[in-house]
Amino acid sequence: MFAAQLDLTSASATGMHHRHGDGSSVAEQRLPSATVRRLIAKEHVFCEGDDREQVFQVEEGVIAVYKTLPDGRRQIIDFAYPGDLIGLGVLDEHVLSAQATVPSKVKCLSAAALERIAESDARLALKLYKSVCHELAATRSLLITVGQRSAIERVCAFLVALHRRTAEAESATVDLAMRRSDIADLLGLTIETVSRTLTKLRTMGVIEIAQGGTRVQLCDLARLTDLANE
Structure with missing residues (x-):
């Protein structure tokens, strides 16, 4: 979902190489200094309905981005990993919530300043556009996963996607830096189903789960991809 990894405070990463005589980039001078915020597990970066004053870039850890349903259930839309952006949008308030699954660190950037710079910097605007496009593509993929795939296909697809993004x-x-309940809320399954499916994949010899259950060895990636129906 947030696969476009950008360093918006780095001229080399954004392509903003316009220089003043003192050698500093135009973007670095125009964008207020970013602050860094550390979060403990389960702490929110922002909540649905909060004013959208900042955009956040994940520096460390994993952030779950989710929507709370009227009956209190939670649908995780995706997990954001180091380099990913969260909080992009066109509304004045956040329409989703973002919560750290493990101790994490995010870089906080002024949304207004970032958007103002993007109006005159085509390269930055393109990078933000691509980030939103990746988010849309991942949301469509999640719709297919939850709507059409079986439990084993969903879990396999999750592991394959996690490998592509983080390995x-x-x-x-791959490291499962989230609880089984988080994975269940992403895939539209119960915690018990997620656990049983991981055990089944281990019995099949497709994966191996290290002690503690947070590190997964993909023993047969080709078969895992086939089981994911991809």
Whole structure:
């Protein structure tokens, strides 16, 4: 969902290389200094209905972005990982909530200042546009997953997507930096179903779960992808 990883305070990452005589970038001079905020597990970055004054870039940890239904149930839309942006939008208030699943760190950027700079910097505007497009694509993928896939397909698709987004080159290991209940709320399953499905995949030899249950070795990525029906 937030796969477009941007460093909006770095000229090299945003492509904003316009320089003044003192060597500093135009963007760095125009954008107020970003502040860093540390969060404990389960602490909110923002909640639905809060004024949308800032955009946040995940520096460390994992952030669950979710919607609360009228009956109190929670639908997680996606997890944001280091480099991802959360809080983009066109409304004056947040329409989703964002909560740290583990101790995390986010960089806080002024939404108004960022949008003002984007009006005159085509490269930054393009990067923000691509980030929103990735978010839309992931939301559509989640709709298909929840609406059409079986439990085992959903869990396999989640593991494959997690590997694509977070695993280092040639690594077949992913970290589940979230609770089973978080995964269940993303995939539209019960906690028991998520746990049973992970156990089934381990019995099949497709994955191996390290002690503690937070580190998963993808023993047969090709088969896992096939089981995900991708």
